Amino acid sequence: MMRAIGSGLLALGIALCIAWPEPVQSHGSLTTTVLFDREIVRILNQRCVMCHMEKGLSFPLETYEQTWLQGRAMRASVLRRHMPPWPAVAGYGEFLNDNHLTVRESQFLVSWVEGLGPRNGGRVFLNVIDPKTAATKEIRATPHTDHWQLGEPDLLRPLQPIAIDAKAGDTTTKVVVDLGLAAARQVRALEFMPGDRRVVRAATFSLESTGQWLGSWTPWHGFVSLPEGVAYRLPARSRVVVDVHLRGATEQTIDRSTLGVFFATAPDTRAATDLVVDKPVRLTRETRVWAIQPENVAGLSALEVSARRPDGGTDVLLALTEPPAEWPTPYLLKTPRLLSRGTEVFAVARSSTAQSRQVRVRLSRY
Ligand code: HEC
CATH class of the missing domain: 2.60.120.230 (Jelly Rolls)
Known part of the structure; x- marks a missing residue:
C-alpha cells in the first residue's frame, strides 16, 4: 500500500517536473502563454499578411520584429474592430469570404501584446531567439499572392x-x-x-x-x-x-x-442571374441566393438585407454595421439560401445621420 502511494507520488513528481515551466529569465514579467511562432503567426497568415506585406497595401506584418513593434497599434485596431476590415454582424449568415477575427483570435492578439510579445520558448521577449526552442528556420508570416488560387484560368x-x-x-x-x-x-x-x-x-x-x-x-x-x-x-x-x-x-x-x-x-x-433590390421585391419563383453585393455603402451606419417569408416570419440574410466604403466586398454565402416563392426581399439602410436611406443591393441567385 505504502509502496503504491510512494510510486504514485514519484510519478506525480516526475510529471510536475516535466510540465512545470522553467523559471522566467526575461527582463519583464511574462504573463502570456501565447507565442509569436505558434499562435500569432497563424493569425497573421490568415488575416493580415495579404495586405500587410512588403510591397503590399500597408506596412508589413511578416517578421517577429515588424509585428512586435506594431503591438500596441494592433491591439487598439483589433479591439476597435477596425482591422481586419469586415463589417458583417456575426450570427446572421455564414460567409465563405468572412474575414473577421474570432473572439479567440483577438484574445490571443491582445494577450500577446499585453504579455510583452514573446517569440517562441515563452522565456524571451524583445528581439531574442531562445536557442533551445527556436526552430532552425525563422518563423514568419508569408503571403501567398503570386499564383492563381483556382488554377490556371481558361x-x-x-x-x-x-x-x-x-x-x-x-x-x-x-x-x-x-x-x-x-x-x-x-x-x-x-x-x-x-x-x-x-x-x-x-x-x-x-x-x-x-x-x-x-x-x-x-x-x-x-x-x-x-x-x-x-x-x-x-x-x-x-x-x-x-x-x-x-x-x-x-x-x-x-x-x-x-x-x-x-x-x-x-x-x-x-443560370445565375441578379435580383436587384432597391425596393421590396416579391419572388415569383423559388430562388437560391448565393451572393449578396451591396452597391454603395458610403456613409452608411447600418445595412440589413432581409427576407419576409410568405408565412409572415422574417429572416435576416445580411447585417452590416459601419461598412467601410474603402473596402467594398461581396458576401458569399457558405450555403446558398433557399427562398420560397412569394418571399419579399428588402434592404434597410441607415446613414450616419440616423436617417434611413435607399440603397441598391444585388443578390446573385439561381
Ligand atoms: C484588406 C487589407 C487589410 C487586412 C486584411 C488587414 N489590414 Fe491592417 N491596414 C490595412 C490598411 C490599408 C491600413 C492603413 C489604414 C487604412 O487605410 O485604413 C491598415 C492599418 C492597420 C493598422 C494601423 C492602425 C489602424 O487601425 O489604421 C494596424 C495596427 C493594422 N492595420 C493591423 C492589422 C492586423 C493586426 C491585421 C490582421 C488581424 C490587419 N491589419 C489586417 C489593410 C489591411
Missing part, C-alpha cells in the same frame, strides 16, 4: 494599364475588358490578379450590357466561384466592366492587373 485578359499619380487619394477606375468570345459561353468562376498590390484595394466585375454582378476581388478573397452546377451565361462578344478601387500611392506607379475566367463544361448548368 481565359486570361490583361486590363489596360492604369497610371496612378503620386499623392493621389483613393479613387475608383473603370476598365472595360472585351472577353473576345466568338460564341456564348458559360462561366463558372472568375479570378483577378492585381498588378501592384500597394495600390489595388478591391475590384468588382460586372457585365457591361446588363450591369449583372459577376464577381469581386478583395485582398483576402481573390476569386468568385459559383455553386456546383451553376454558371453565368455570357453572350458572344461580352464585355466586362472592372471597377478597380485604388489606394492613394506615395510614388507614381502603373497597375497592370489581369482578369482570369473559368468556363463551365457541363451542358446542363443552371
Whole structure:
C-alpha cells in the first residue's frame, strides 16, 4: 500500500517536473502563454499578411520584429474592430469570404501584446531567439499572392494599364475588358490578379450590357466561384466592366492587373442571374441566393438585407454595421439560401445621420 502511494507520488513528481515551466529569465514579467511562432503567426497568415506585406497595401506584418513593434497599434485596431476590415454582424449568415477575427483570435492578439510579445520558448521577449526552442528556420508570416488560387484560368485578359499619380487619394477606375468570345459561353468562376498590390484595394466585375454582378476581388478573397452546377451565361462578344478601387500611392506607379475566367463544361448548368433590390421585391419563383453585393455603402451606419417569408416570419440574410466604403466586398454565402416563392426581399439602410436611406443591393441567385 505504502509502496503504491510512494510510486504514485514519484510519478506525480516526475510529471510536475516535466510540465512545470522553467523559471522566467526575461527582463519583464511574462504573463502570456501565447507565442509569436505558434499562435500569432497563424493569425497573421490568415488575416493580415495579404495586405500587410512588403510591397503590399500597408506596412508589413511578416517578421517577429515588424509585428512586435506594431503591438500596441494592433491591439487598439483589433479591439476597435477596425482591422481586419469586415463589417458583417456575426450570427446572421455564414460567409465563405468572412474575414473577421474570432473572439479567440483577438484574445490571443491582445494577450500577446499585453504579455510583452514573446517569440517562441515563452522565456524571451524583445528581439531574442531562445536557442533551445527556436526552430532552425525563422518563423514568419508569408503571403501567398503570386499564383492563381483556382488554377490556371481558361481565359486570361490583361486590363489596360492604369497610371496612378503620386499623392493621389483613393479613387475608383473603370476598365472595360472585351472577353473576345466568338460564341456564348458559360462561366463558372472568375479570378483577378492585381498588378501592384500597394495600390489595388478591391475590384468588382460586372457585365457591361446588363450591369449583372459577376464577381469581386478583395485582398483576402481573390476569386468568385459559383455553386456546383451553376454558371453565368455570357453572350458572344461580352464585355466586362472592372471597377478597380485604388489606394492613394506615395510614388507614381502603373497597375497592370489581369482578369482570369473559368468556363463551365457541363451542358446542363443552371443560370445565375441578379435580383436587384432597391425596393421590396416579391419572388415569383423559388430562388437560391448565393451572393449578396451591396452597391454603395458610403456613409452608411447600418445595412440589413432581409427576407419576409410568405408565412409572415422574417429572416435576416445580411447585417452590416459601419461598412467601410474603402473596402467594398461581396458576401458569399457558405450555403446558398433557399427562398420560397412569394418571399419579399428588402434592404434597410441607415446613414450616419440616423436617417434611413435607399440603397441598391444585388443578390446573385439561381
Ligand atoms: C484588406 C487589407 C487589410 C487586412 C486584411 C488587414 N489590414 Fe491592417 N491596414 C490595412 C490598411 C490599408 C491600413 C492603413 C489604414 C487604412 O487605410 O485604413 C491598415 C492599418 C492597420 C493598422 C494601423 C492602425 C489602424 O487601425 O489604421 C494596424 C495596427 C493594422 N492595420 C493591423 C492589422 C492586423 C493586426 C491585421 C490582421 C488581424 C490587419 N491589419 C489586417 C489593410 C489591411
